[in-house]
Amino acid sequence: GQNIDQPTEMTATEGAIVQINCTYQTSGFNGLFWYQQHAGEAPTFLSYNVLDGLEEKGRFSSFLSRSKGYSYLLLKELQMKDSASYLCAPTGDSNYQLIWGAGTKLIIKP
C-alpha cells in the first residue's frame, strides 16, 4: 500500500528551529519532494531528495533515509511568512507521479 504520515499541525516561535518529520510507504520509490503551500495558494517546490543524507538550501534543509522510509524538513531562523502547510510527497509507481498526504500545518508565533 501507499501511506504518508506527517503531524497534522505544529507550532513554533519566530527565530527558532523546527523539524517536520515524514514517514512513508510506497510501492515504488525514487525520491521524495517537499513542497510549501500557503493557505489558498498552490504548492511551491522546496526540495527533492534522491540519495540518503541531508541537503541544505538556505534556511531549509531536507533529510532522507531510504532504508527507514523517513524524511524530515528542517526550517531555521523561522519567519512569520513560514506559516504554511508543508507537504511531504514521495514518488509512487513512476518517477513523476507523487503521493500526496494532507501535509503539516506550521504555525509561527511571535
Add this chain to the structure above:
Amino acid sequence: GAVVSQHPSWVICKSGTSVKIECRSLDFQATTMFWYRQFPKQSLMLMATSNEGSKATYEQGVEKDKFLINHASLTLSTLTVTSAHPEDSSFYICSALPGGKETQYFGPGTRLLVL
C-alpha cells in the same frame, strides 16, 4: 525559471455550464502536465496525467467525459469542466514537468465556484 501560469485565477459559473481552465508553462517545455483538485483543508487529489499529443490518463473515480483534458502543445494543457454542478466547486491546480526532469512546478490554481 520554471514558471507555470493558469487562467482564469477564479471563475463563477451557473450550474450546467462548462468552464475551461488553461495551464501554460511559460519558460520551459512540459511533456507531462498534471491536473489536481483540492477541497478546503484536504490534500491534493490527482485527477489526471496529461502527455502532449496523447490522451490523458485519469485517476480512478474521475469521470473523463466530465473533465475533458487537452494537451495540444508542449506548453499548454486545458481542463474543461463540462456541465458543472455545485459539487464541482473546488480549487483546481495544474503542474508541469520539464522534459527529462522529476520536479513538478505548479500553477497558481483556479478557484471554481458553481452556483
